[in-house]
Amino acid sequence: MPEHDPLQETLHLLLRERADDVAHTRFGLDVVRGRARTIHRRRVAGATTAAALAVVALVVPTAMLVRGDLRADSVDPAGPSHTPSAIDTANPQPRGPLAWADLTGPPVIHTDDGSTLRPQVDGQLLSFAAAGDDRWLLQVSDDQGRSAEAVLIDDTGTVVMRQAMDSNMGLAGSDDELAVAWLDSKHHVVVLNRGDERPEDWGEVPDGSKPVEVVGCPDECGVVVNEPFEFTMTPYLVTADGASGWHGEWLSQVTDVSPDGRLATGLLPGNEEKLCWGLLDLERNRLEWRTCEQGNLTFSPDGSRLLATPPTTDGFGFFTEYLLDLDGGVLDTIDGGFTGQAWSTSTSWLTVDTASEGAPTTVVRHDLDGSTEVLDGPVSESFPFLLETR
Amino acid sequence: MTPVVDASARDVEFTDYLAARQGAMLRTAYLICGDQHQAEDVLQTALAKLYLAWDKVHDKHAVDAYLRRIIANEATSLWRRAWHRKERATDDVPEGSPHHDRYDDGTDDELWALVQSLPRRARAVIVLRYYEQLSEAETADALGISVGTVKSQASRAMATLRERAPAHLHPRGGGHA
Numbered sequence: 001m002p003e004h005d006p007l008q009e010t011l012h013l014l015l016r017e018r019a020d021d022v023a024h025t026r027f028g029l030d031v032v033r034g035r036a037r038t039i040h041r042r043r044v045a046g047a048t049t050a051a052a053l054a055v056v057a058l059v060v061p062t063a064m065l066v067r068g069d070l071r072a073d074s075v076d077p078a079g080p081s082h083t084p085s086a087i088d089t090a091n092p093q094p095r096g097p098l099a100w101a102d103l104t105g106p107p108v109i110h111t112d113d114g115s116t117l118r119p120q121v122d123g124q125l126l127s128f129a130a131a132g133d134d135r136w137l138l139q140v141s142d143d144q145g146r147s148a149e150a151v152l153i154d155d156t157g158t159v160v161m162r163q164a165m166d167s168n169m170g171l172a173g174s175d176d177e178l179a180v181a182w183l184d185s186k187h188h189v190v191v192l193n194r195g196d197e198r199p200e201d202w203g204e205v206p207d208g209s210k211p212v213e214v215v216g217c218p219d220e221c222g223v224v225v226n227e228p229f230e231f232t233m234t235p236y237l238v239t240a241d242g243a244s245g246w247h248g249e250w251l252s253q254v255t256d257v258s259p260d261g262r263l264a265t266g267l268l269p270g271n272e273e274k275l276c277w278g279l280l281d282l283e284r285n286r287l288e289w290r291t292c293e294q295g296n297l298t299f300s301p302d303g304s305r306l307l308a309t310p311p312t313t314d315g316f317g318f319f320t321e322y323l324l325d326l327d328g329g330v331l332d333t334i335d336g337g338f339t340g341q342a343w344s345t346s347t348s349w350l351t352v353d354t355a356s357e358g359a360p361t362t363v364v365r366h367d368l369d370g371s372t373e374v375l376d377g378p379v380s381e382s383f384p385f386l387l388e389t390r
Numbered sequence: 391m392t393p394v395v396d397a398s399a400r401d402v403e404f405t406d407y408l409a410a411r412q413g414a415m416l417r418t419a420y421l422i423c424g425d426q427h428q429a430e431d432v433l434q435t436a437l438a439k440l441y442l443a444w445d446k447v448h449d450k451h452a453v454d455a456y457l458r459r460i461i462a463n464e465a466t467s468l469w470r471r472a473w474h475r476k477e478r479a480t481d482d483v484p485e486g487s488p489h490h491d492r493y494d495d496g497t498d499d500e501l502w503a504l505v506q507s508l509p510r511r512a513r514a515v516i517v518l519r520y521y522e523q524l525s526e527a528e529t530a531d532a533l534g535i536s537v538g539t540v541k542s543q544a545s546r547a548m549a550t551l552r553e554r555a556p557a558h559l560h561p562r563g564g565g566h567a
Binding site: 008010011012015016017018019020022023024025026027028029031033034035037038039040148287345 | 399405408412413416417418420422426429430433434435437438439441445465498500501505516520521523533548551552555566
């Protein structure tokens with residue numbers, strides 16, 4: 001510090017005196033661990049909603065499934081290149097409302113028929129997804145948040161399968177409850193099909209990969225995974241036989257795939273200072289539109305609308321939520337403080353609302369007609385509710 | 391291969407660090423946040439992130455720098471500022487009991503208010519440079535920004551303070567001329 005500058009000298013003394021006046025609050029290990037659990041849940045939830053382990057419908061033409069072959073000029077932009085797929089014939093059943101978990105004590109899952117399920121597991125629940133036939137796949141971490149297991153429970157909450165998994169990545173569900181997927185502790189994509197008791201190992205992906213969604217099951221299952229690529233991410237499709245495709249020319253990360261597997265949303269490559277999202281037509285390999293005003297675009301269960309947040313948020317904080325049509329037009333907006341948001345039915349979505357971090361929190365259902373209903377809470381816990389992964 | 395670390399030994403190590411350093415880190419957080427409650431919240435989050443990453447911090451002599459960086463990032467993060475805006479409708483300087491020290495003529499309260507009116511990032515630069523007395527390079531490392539940015543932020547912040555500070559704090563003692 002230059003000695004001749006009285007302002008700098010005064011500033012130094014001022015800061016020291018002010019710092020000495022601070023009342024000394026001491027945090028014990030238990031308090032730090034508690035906050036660490038909250039942070040870990042947020043990280044996993046963010047990884048689940050913003051990035052994804054997804055099983056993807058194989059409506060992408062076979063030619064696109066060979067890594068490196070998907071090029072903008074390789075597909076007739078106007079051609080009706082629709083390839084018959086499992087999505088066309090599977091006639092997926094509509095899903096019930098979204099479930100949520102109450103984490104204020106031992107986890108309680110509130111299921112779509114209004115009943116509750118108490119998983120017989122220890123540790124903290126980081127994410128959960130429907131595995132079909134009233135079974136649920138849970139991501140459960142130890143108290144320190146250092147390791148995690150994928151735990152399958154039946155309709156009584158009894159554990160029927162468990163396997164070590166990547167503790168930093170969430171689960172990926174399918175829109176039709178036909179499969180769930182995750183990364184095991186060795187970065188292998190693991191898929192559990194509806195009705196199966198043992199998962200299938202679909203092979204290794206690079207460290208740092210994030211699974212997004214499972215589609216195309218049961219006949220042509222695939223998992224969309226955002227893989228680290230040089231200094232960014234690139235989405236790949238991982239299948240049981242090891243085939244994979246990528247959409248690197250359009251999206252740097254896939255956020256969601258439409259229920260019919262024909263459209264995808266995701267982050268566009270570009271300047272990291274300005275995040276922009278786009279809607280990609282997978283069949284035509286064409287970017288339909290882009291926006292730098294909304295991000296984290298997720299499809300409604302019927303694929304007719306999109307739920308969105310501002311592009312820079314990780315889904316936690318005060319911001320505006322957007323309801324968009326498939327052309328990117330804004331249908332509705334909601335302002336508030338949120339720690340979670342996801343489609344429930346084709347005409348409603350759930351949010352976890354809070355006035356501030358640690359303030360009373362509620363689970364709220366929003367309907368397209370503008371009505372709202374508080375489904376749970378308020379409770380004054382940190383991160384008390386967790387929405388189901390779909 | 392990641393070495394296997396005994397959990398209880400790790401917790402003992404972390405608890406020792408907590409006992410030794412959290413007071414100093416709370417003071418730094420307070421100077422950046424300007425509010426005791428927010429500083430505690432920032433520190434608690436920073437300590438939790440440090441705890442989650444404890445096994446990866448191989449050089450335990452660098453823990454302070456690592457924690458300082460988390461504190462600075464937390465205090466200036468979009469997420470936290472969003473909550474802050476909601477909790478306090480204005481970005482005004484927080485009202486509190488006036489601070490009185492042995493030399494008090496009101497100057498310190500005025501200067502403290504000016505420091506608190508600086509943008510968060512600039513305030514963090516000022517605190518690290520003039521309280522922690524870090525070098526420009528250390529400040530840049532702590533904040534994850536370039537040395538050039540540290541220089542420009544510090545320069546602008548000091549110019550702002552100089553413009554608004556009482557005249558006798560100006561270089562060459564302008565107020566006392």
